[in-house]
Every structure is written in structure tokens, then in C-alpha cells.
Amino acid sequence: MEISIWNRHFETMPREQMKNVQSERLREAIERVYYNVPYYRAKMQEKGLGPEHIKSVDDLNKLPFTTKQDLRDNYPFGLFALPMSEIIRLHASSGTTGRPTVVGYSRRDIAVWSEVMARTLTSAGVSKNDFIQIAYGYGLFTGGLGLHYGGEKVGASVIPISGGNTRKQLQLMNDFGSTVLACTPSYASYLAEAIDESDIRREDLKLRVGIFGAEPWTDNMRKEIEKKLKIKAFDIYGLSEIIGPGVSFDCEYQNGLHINEDHFIPEIIDPDTLEVLPEGELGELVFTTVTKEGLPIIRYRTRDLTRLHFETCRCGRTLVRMEKCTGRSDDMLIIRGVNLFPSQIESVLLEMDETTPHYLLVVDRINNLDTLELHVEVEDRFYQDKISELQNLGKKIKNQIESTIGLTVNVKLVEPKTIERSEGKARRVIDKRKIR
């Protein structure tokens, strides 16, 4: 069988040659950030580094790391390497205390994004003959538009339906004959059940491929979705700080996700010692973007834990592969595709001075959709004799979280000191989802 590869030159490049490409692009990228981003220049100077010290990818480990906090500290545009007149797009993800993480794209960055997404879709067997229904959210979130650009680049008929509105999803899937569904895996499961319950017959649908990502899922979930939807499901990985979706992708052998490493150089580090780990060892994934112009990013700590494998894949791609992420080196949760740090909940609670910081987040997956329940201890100081006031308190917390974080949450008021504490510190999260 012929294996489709969008960009055979880069995707099957011999490793030694790839290293040369990366080294050359890295040198240019370092030069750009050093002269255009005062923040990076200062950080490099602190380490006694100038652009002349970075000659190849072997010098990567000399460079300082970048964290989500660095992006926040330079909010909104402090790390951009181009004047705003050259930035043609801004995306943002929700952040703690109202400060989102902002990313900017130049015209060329959007072209790179389209390229890596075209590789992603081609690898899943998507071509100009397909109808791709994009049920990722469009908007500040990068999911929808990332898939959109890739779909257009390969010439597929793109259906930008965005997330939600299940009835319409089914109607268009049926009427337009969608062959590809792109959404979060949990929404795919949900849609599968909705199809069963509708009067649409599966055999009338033309669906054959799923492009699922933006939240962690297991191989078992993959098998379940494939069985329920009768499709082949492909995993994609990405984060807006690097580019959005398109950082790495599954091929038909589903033997790890191929990283578009001619654009995003990966490293695995020990999250405690920050030392680079050898091939095959589990650690935190770190990326350096070497072609990004708007927001080039040096050694970004993703907090995702995984392993890298460098041998050539059966599909012929030489691109380094990453395993499915097995966890996080921080406490971030991904709920219905939305990133959530417990500290975000904490700051919402602290802002409304009548609540206690003692809380517990209970995450579950019911009918294939993530649910979020927040238990809040009702302390004496804001306990009211009137039921209406207690109910208002619950509503206020719920509304506050929905408007600042964008997640629907069930607030449950509980008695003081009932949330389990270990060594005096409360446990913040119970994740009942079986996704690892």
C-alpha cells in the first residue's frame, strides 16, 4: 500500500541531514531572539551567552528555559520578535488571575502552521477528496483554526462547524457526507452515542477517519471510539505556545507521534535537575521553535511527560517520535479540552473574600464527557442561616469560575474540615477519569 507523506523531503530526511537543518535554523532563530527580544537577550547574557556560542543543536542545552510564567510575566506581547505590524494573528489561552497566555503569528508562521497540519492530515490519509468536519472550537483556542489551515492546504472540503451543537453536527455529517471528524476524543465518544440514539444509520454516514487531540486519552479509548464510530482514529499533539495543533502526529502504524522537528526541536529533561535525558528515558518534553517569527520560543517546558524514540518508523518517516504523554510534571488538568490549574480555582475563591481556600476538585468522565465538581468548605465566617444566601454563594462561585476560566462546574458546599488533608495540606484534585 502506498503511504501518503505530505513533505517527503523533510519527513523522511536522514537524521544526520536533519541535524544540519536544525542546527542552521537554530542559529538563525537564536540570532533573531537575541537581537529582537530584550528578555531573551538578558537571559542569555546572564549565562554569558551570545549568538556566537550556539553553533549546532548540541549547544541547545546551554540555553535558558522558558516557562508559562515567563509568557505571563511578559504579557501580552513582550516576547514577540517582530513589530506588531508584522503580526497577523493573536491567539490566547485562559490563564490564572485573568492573565492569558498570548501567542502571535506572522504571515509565515501561519504558513508553517498550515504545512505541519497538512503533514498531520496527510499522515492520517486525508486528501483533497475528503470532507473534514472540524468540531474543535474556533476562536482564541488554536484547535479549530489549526485544523482548518491544514484541511485547506491539503485541499479537503473544510466544514468549520466548531464545537458543540450536536444535532447540527449529526445533520451535516449526514447531509454533507463528512469523511473526517476532527474534535476532542471525549466529544467523539459523545457523538458516537448521539448517532446511536438518532435516526441516522451509521451505514449511511461516510465517516472513516478521526483526528483527535487537545486532551489526554488512552489506547483503550482509541479502540473504543474506533469500534463505536467505525473509523480509524489518529492522535495529534500540540500546544499554542509552540504553534497549536501540528507539533506532532500519528501515522497509520500508531507507534508514537512524529514530531515536526525541522520546526520544533524536542528535548527530554529531568524536571527536577533540568538535565537533558538520553533517548528512551521518561522525562519532561521541552521544545525550541526554530522557524517561528512572531513568537519564537527557546526551550519551552511543556510539563508533559513522555519519551522520545529516534529510529525510523515503519511508515518511512525519520522524524523523531514521542510516546503518548503519560502525565504532567505540574498539576495541570485538561477538562473538555480546556487547560485548568487548581491554582486558577484557588484565585477565584480567594477573590471572593467570603470563601475559604479549602476546596477539592473532583474530575470524572460521565457518558464520555468530562465533569468538574468543586467542593467548597462552608466556613463559619460566611455561613448564613438562610438557604437562599447559601445557594447564592454556590451560584456566585459557579458563575465566577465559568466567566474567568470558561468551564462549567458543579459547586457543592461541604462542611468545614471534611476535605481530607494530608500533612496539613489539602488534597486539591481527585481525578476519577481512567485516562492514563
Next chain:
Amino acid sequence: MIIEQLSVFLENRSGRLHEVFEILGKNNINVSACSLADTSEFGILRLIPSDPIQAREILKKNLFSVNVSEVISFAAPNSPGALSRTLKILADAGIGVDYLYGFSPGEKSFIVLRPDDAAKAVAEFQKHEMELLSASDLYKF
């Protein structure tokens, strides 16, 4: 004539109500009146103990959220229309009622009521010569 009532926040968990009364009983605190309001999520137990200060301390020590609120109590004839006439006094004076609970053991009905303005309610009832009960009256029952 204003009576201190305790309200205790309870999760909907079986055995929780029993624990409150067990703690009070062990500490020799009598409860003269009580009422439990429930929602799907939680409940509020309202009670008038023989020693509100001590009862509050003990419950707090046992990690309950406790709130003290001011209620009034009165007796009315146990006959049709009696409560209606009483409530009219409050309505005419523009006093709102948050909740009430009561019982008619014989010739008289005894009502505990939380007005939005306890002092004003007491004044109105006195003006209409209603039979108001004090905390010490209640503890005698």
C-alpha cells in the same frame, strides 16, 4: 424577647443529624425547639438550646459551621385563623418573615419565627399584646 437560635450547616449525609444531637446530649444541653430545612445539596438545622453560648462552642469544637440568628417566639390560640391574625400584624408593619416553625400541643400553638427585623417585630407584637415567649420560657418546656 429576642431569642438566640443556632443554625448548623449539614451535608446530606446519613447519621450527621444524629451526631449533632449526640454531641449536645453528652454535654447536657437540652434543645427546646428545632427544625431542619433541606435542599438537594445540604441541610440547615435550626435549634434553640438551653445554653446557646456553650452549645455553639461545643459544636464549633466538633467542626460544625454554626451561625447564631435572632428569632422570636410567641404563643397563639390553637384555633382557626389565629396564626393568620398574627402574621397580619407583621405584614401590616412591613416586616418580612424568613421562615417559621411551630407546634400546637393543646390549647395553644407555639411558633418560632425569624423576621427580617427582630426588634421591630417584638415591638409590634407588644403593641398588639401578643403573648411573646422569652428564652427562659422556652427552656422550661
